[in-house]
Amino acid sequence: MVRKRKCADWKPVQLTENLISKGIEGLVGIEELNTYEILPGDTRRSVCKKKFGKSFSVLSADGNVQLKSEKRKEDSIQPSPKRKKVNHKRKHRRKGVTDKSREVLETDKYEAQSSDSEVERKSVSSELLDKMSAWNGLGISSSILRALSEQGFVEPTEIQAKTLPAALLGRRDILGAAETGSGKTLAFGIPILHRILEDKKWSSVHKGSTNDAESYQKDTVSEDCDDGDQFMDDVSFRVAAESKLCALVLTPTRELALQVHKHLTVAAAYTSIKIAVVVGGMASQKQERLLSRRPQIVVATPGRLWELIQDGNPHLSQVGSIKYLAIDETDRMLEKGHFQELHNLLEILNADENKKRLRQNFVFSATLTMVHEPPRRVNRQNKQLRLTPGQKLQNIMTMLGITNPKVVDVTKESGTAGTLTEARIICAFEEKDFYLYYFIQRHQGRTLIFCNSISCVRRLAQLLTLLRCRPLPLHANMMQRQRLKNLDRFREDPHGLLLATDVAARGLDVPGVQHVIHYQVPRTSESYVHRSGRTARAQKEGLTLLLVEPAEVSYYTRLCRTLGRRKDLPVFPVESDLLAIVKQQVILARELDQLELAARRCNYEAGWFSKALTEMDMLMDDEDLPKQIDDSESSKLRRLATAKRKQLTALLHVHRQHCDVDNAVTVLQSAGNTRVRPQKDKTGFMKRKRNNKNKVAGRGLQHKASSTTRALARN
Numbered sequence: 001m002v003r004k005r006k007c008a009d010w011k012p013v014q015l016t017e018n019l020i021s022k023g024i025e026g027l028v029g030i031e032e033l034n035t036y037e038i039l040p041g042d043t044r045r046s047v048c049k050k051k052f053g054k055s056f057s058v059l060s061a062d063g064n065v066q067l068k069s070e071k072r073k074e075d076s077i078q079p080s081p082k083r084k085k086v087n088h089k090r091k092h093r094r095k096g097v098t099d100k101s102r103e104v105l106e107t108d109k110y111e112a113q114s115s116d117s118e119v120e121r122k123s124v125s126s127e128l129l130d131k132m133s134a135w136n137g138l139g140i141s142s143s144i145l146r147a148l149s150e151q152g153f154v155e156p157t158e159i160q161a162k163t164l165p166a167a168l169l170g171r172r173d174i175l176g177a178a179e180t181g182s183g184k185t186l187a188f189g190i191p192i193l194h195r196i197l198e199d200k201k202w203s204s205v206h207k208g209s210t211n212d213a214e215s216y217q218k219d220t221v222s223e224d225c226d227d228g229d230q231f232m233d234d235v236s237f238r239v240a241a242e243s244k245l246c247a248l249v250l251t252p253t254r255e256l257a258l259q260v261h262k263h264l265t266v267a268a269a270y271t272s273i274k275i276a277v278v279v280g281g282m283a284s285q286k287q288e289r290l291l292s293r294r295p296q297i298v299v300a301t302p303g304r305l306w307e308l309i310q311d312g313n314p315h316l317s318q319v320g321s322i323k324y325l326a327i328d329e330t331d332r333m334l335e336k337g338h339f340q341e342l343h344n345l346l347e348i349l350n351a352d353e354n355k356k357r358l359r360q361n362f363v364f365s366a367t368l369t370m371v372h373e374p375p376r377r378v379n380r381q382n383k384q385l386r387l388t389p390g391q392k393l394q395n396i397m398t399m400l401g402i403t404n405p406k407v408v409d410v411t412k413e414s415g416t417a418g419t420l421t422e423a424r425i426i427c428a429f430e431e432k433d434f435y436l437y438y439f440i441q442r443h444q445g446r447t448l449i450f451c452n453s454i455s456c457v458r459r460l461a462q463l464l465t466l467l468r469c470r471p472l473p474l475h476a477n478m479m480q481r482q483r484l485k486n487l488d489r490f491r492e493d494p495h496g497l498l499l500a501t502d503v504a505a506r507g508l509d510v511p512g513v514q515h516v517i518h519y520q521v522p523r524t525s526e527s528y529v530h531r532s533g534r535t536a537r538a539q540k541e542g543l544t545l546l547l548v549e550p551a552e553v554s555y556y557t558r559l560c561r562t563l564g565r566r567k568d569l570p571v572f573p574v575e576s577d578l579l580a581i582v583k584q585q586v587i588l589a590r591e592l593d594q595l596e597l598a599a600r601r602c603n604y605e606a607g608w609f610s611k612a613l614t615e616m617d618m619l620m621d622d623e624d625l626p627k628q629i630d631d632s633e634s635s636k637l638r639r640l641a642t643a644k645r646k647q648l649t650a651l652l653h654v655h656r657q658h659c660d661v662d663n664a665v666t667v668l669q670s671a672g673n674t675r676v677r678p679q680k681d682k683t684g685f686m687k688r689k690r691n692n693k694n695k696v697a698g699r700g701l702q703h704k705a706s707s708t709t710r711a712l713a714r715n
């Protein structure tokens with residue numbers, strides 16, 4: 001479409017004496033344009049207004065006449081309510097961005113016309129480009145780069161570097177497998193954000209003719225901001241295409257959805273892209289309100305998303321037309337019998353062959369190509385049941401309707417992170433509590449303990465509370481608010497102790513988790529990899545410890561076989577004298593736990609019985625009451641519990657004064673026991689290397705000698 005513009009009719013404005021008497025130095029005259037036309041659907045209105053308003057000529061110091069535009073009075077004095085609202089929104093969007101960066105951005109946006117700030121802005125941009133040179137060549141929007149630079153992400157991680165070139169082009173589906181904590185979230189987050197910005201640019205450009213749009217981009221970019229992407233983004237924010245649902249990101253757990261939402265929001269801080277999160281366990285009205293703002297990206301768990309789609313949410317009615325679909329932890333999400341809602345959703349997404357073809361899919365997991373041995377009983381019946389990695393991938397592709405993806409697998413042979421140190425303790429079932437408490441006391445630091453069942457989490461939470469370890473439980477039967485609260489507390493406390501089921505096994509990124517303890521051996525190797533992956537993230541060191549009871553040895557050996565461990569995991573060193581002390585404390589705590597449980601049960605039954613008697617309007621003699629409901633029995637139990645509690649308090653107090661704290665990884669290394677130890681290579685990345693035993697033992701002793709003896713800080 002050829003666009004005609006009538007904008008050549010400038011007329012001089014008669015200057016009044018009054019204006020001249022005010023002494024505008026160098027003013028030669030003012031010109032006004034009255035005849036111009038804005039074609040319908042023209043996205044360049046805002047620019048036309050700027051160019052076609054009143055202008056005045058000024059004699060500059062060097063004697064040249066310059067044409068300057070006059071700023072509308074109300075603009076300079078008081079922003080219109082609409083403008084105010086936009087500013088407020090921007091402020092809101094950039095929440096979480098540092099003040100300094102906000103300052104830089106404000107400078108960029110609003111002081112762009114002054115030549116001083118022009119120089120300053122250019123230096124900021126070139127500084128940014130220098131700092132982020134490792135990302136050069138990928139063509140990522142500068143507004144995204146700026147957000148990455150503020151987080152200190154000066155170079156892409158391996159999975160990002162290998163997937164981004166294809167992903168950013170927007171056509172190729174990506175299947176990515178990389179170790180835990182290697183930045184997979186941004187490996188799909190950056191392309192989705194970048195593509196949405198590109199789509200916006202495209203849609204705003206194609207409102208007018210291609211040529212005009214190009215010149216418009218040139219004009220606006222040079223005039224208003226050197227950050228073309230961001231400015232185009234801001235302009236196109238005002239056109240109707242903005243309110244489309246463009247992308248869906250699905251995660252298996254609520255906590256992970258909230259975390260992914262946070263990561264994407266930070267990366268999108270300097271764009272106008274709106275991102276909402278939709279998860280179960282929270283008020284659906286609030287989530288409907290968020291969706292009514294028409295976010296372009298929705299991060300969700302399948303259950304609540306499906307619920308809202310079925311309720312006919314208007315924004316989600318576009319779900320069949322989304323252009324980007326990311327499924328985090330895909331292997332878990334597509335497991336049979338787990339997320340039926342996801343399969344329902346895929347039916348909608350794949351119903352229209354054309355839309356399916358236009359959609360870009362992102363499939364990521366640390367165990368995308370990992371296959372575990374089926375249980376022995378199943379194995380015996382059918383040897384074919386064990387999939388090959390290729391078959392596992394093919395199944396995922398079939399379920400998602402993907403045909404020609406780019407597959408990037410940068411997982412190591414070990415399956416776990418290169419910076420992870422592994423160890424085990426083999427002990428009797430009833431000894432696990434001793435070893436667990438020993439480890440917590442001896443090796444403080446942010447620790448995550450995994451159990452296979454909710455009942456186990458509950459029992460341990462009770463026991464560790466009596467031992468004053470302040471554990472934070474996290475499992476699926478808890479109220480969502482409490483789950484999030486406990487996770488936040490864990491994040492905040494450098495000595496935090498999170499007791500969780502597998503609900504916390506995948507994806508959670510809590511910086512500084514030093515230890516992961518498997519109180520029970522996980523039943524699949526995938527589970528072991530993901531649980532262990534909560535530590536040793538982003539090139540940091542971490543330790544994972546398996547507590548294995550005799551009944552679990554078969555699971556343990558299967559795990560080692562699947563993960564290609566040719567040798568047993570090293571035994572974690574334990575000091576027997578300290579273990580003996582810890583044992584006494586745990587035994588006392590267990591006895592106290594039993595007494596308290598009995599007293600609670602007694603109280604509950606007495607309460608229930610007397611309530612029933614009252615309701616039936618009956619009276620009963622004391623000797624007729626059942627034995628366990630005897631009031632004296634209950635008070636006896638309470639007395640015993642109080643005495644035991646005092647005894648335990650005294651014991652904990654005395655022994656804590658004699659307990660040293662040591663780094664678990666160092667202790668394992670100094671015992672000369674490490675099979676593998678992470679070391680930094682030339683590139684700064686960690687790699688696994690065999691130990692020089694003497695050297696390590698020496699260093700360990702040195703460390704021990706220099707470490708100050710500290711009483712445990714806890715309590």
Ligand SMILES: Nc1ncnc2c1ncn2[C@@H]1O[C@H](COP(=O)(O)OP(=O)(O)OP(=O)(O)O)[C@@H](O)[C@H]1O
Nearest residue numbers: 153155156157180181182183184185366507509538
């Ligand atoms: N380019 C980068 N440079 C430095 N750190 C990064 C980079 N990209 C991501 N990170 C950080 O690395 C950490 C781990 O990232 P992320 O949670 O995406 O890992 P993941 O591979 O998805 O892990 P998991 O498999 O456990 O889900 C995060 O704290 C993230 O902010």
